[in-house]
Each structure stands twice: as structure tokens, then as C-alpha cells.
Amino acid sequence: MENRPPLPPFTRESAMLKVRLAEDGWNSRDPEAVSRAYTADTKWRNRSTFVDGREEVVRFLTEKWAKEQEYRLVKELWAFTENRIAVRYAYEYHDDSGQWYRAYGNENWEFEPDGLMKNRHASINDLPIDESQRLFRWEQGRRPDDHPSLSDMGL
Numbered sequence: 044m045e046n047r048p049p050l051p052p053f054t055r056e057s058a059m060l061k062v063r064l065a066e067d068g069w070n071s072r073d074p075e076a077v078s079r080a081y082t083a084d085t086k087w088r089n090r091s092t093f094v095d096g097r098e099e100v101v102r103f104l105t106e107k108w109a110k111e112q113e114y115r116l117v118k119e120l121w122a123f124t125e126n127r128i129a130v131r132y133a134y135e136y137h138d139d140s141g142q143w144y145r146a147y148g149n150e151n152w153e154f155e156p157d158g159l160m161k162n163r164h165a166s167i168n169d170l171p172i173d174e175s176q177r178l179f180r181w182e183q184g185r186r187p188d189d190h191p192s193l194s195d196m197g198l
Contacts, residue, residue, distance in 0.1 A: 047158035051126035058123035066118040074104035087163045111136035115179035119193045128152045
């Protein structure tokens with residue numbers, strides 16, 4: 044049996060840790076590793092795309108990160124209950140023409156008792172930005188612990 048701590052019911056501290064671990068996973072840009080945080084039958088709504096199951100998660104993320112190059116993400120806890128977490132986030136990337144974007148979004152997550160995410164509903168908006176407007180400039184991978192949060196940056 045898989046187990047993905049922290050487990051519900053969430054406290055403020057465990058919800059914040061769950062959010063950071065999710066951010067770290069997505070910043071790895073490793074679709075297989077990220078997919079293991081979700082149930083085998085996970086259901087997603089990501090913008091207008093519906094994803095059903097881990098295999099589709101891997102396919103979706105592989106395609107996403109091929110298009111969204113130099114992807115860097117910051118997530119922030121918005122609210123939580125026993126087995127649900129709401130987050131807001133922003134990420135930056137450029138497309139294959141070199142156009143940079145900052146994407147702003149909100150996600151609602153629902154977890155099983157084993158800590159795997161069963162449902163993920165994401166709403167996202169993309170804003171074209173100039174390279175000079177980028178705020179997320181750390182080396183690819185995990186965001187440094189001393190990097191400002193979304194709230195600290197006024198996002």
C-alpha cells in the first residue's frame with residue numbers, strides 16, 4: 044500500500060508541508076515522480092483539459108513541460124480542512140518562440156487517507172511578460188528556502 048505523508052486530517056503545519064512537497068515535485072519536472080503523488084484513478088480538471096488516472100497525468104505533464112520551458116513554480120496555502128487543501132500559485136515559463144509568461148492559478152485538492160491526491164481542480168490564467176519582468180530566477184529545480192513567497196512578492 045502506498046503512503047504519501049503528510050496524511051489527512053491536516054493541520055496548518057501539515058497542509059503547508061503538503062503544499063511545499065507538491066511544489067517541489069512539480070519543480071522537478073519529472074512526470075513519473077509527480078504522478079506518484081496521485082491515486083491510480085485520480086481525476087483532474089486543468090483549465091479545459093480533463094485527466095483521468097496516473098497514465099494520463101504522465102502524458103499531460105510530459106506535454107506540458109515540453110511546451111512550458113524553464114518552468115518555475117511557487118505555491119502557497121490558501122485554506123484547508125480535514126482532507127482538502129486549496130492553494131494559489133504562480134509559475135513562469137517561456138514557449139518555443141522565447142515569449143515569457145507568468146501563469147496565475149488556484150487549485151482545489153482532495154486526498155485519500157493514505158495522503159495520495161484523488162481530485163485536483165485547477166484554474167489558470169497566463170499573462171505574457173517580458174524577460175525583464177521575471178521574478179522566479181533560481182536554478183531549475185527546487186525553489187530555494189529563502190526565496191520570497193507569493194504574498195511577500197505582492198502576487
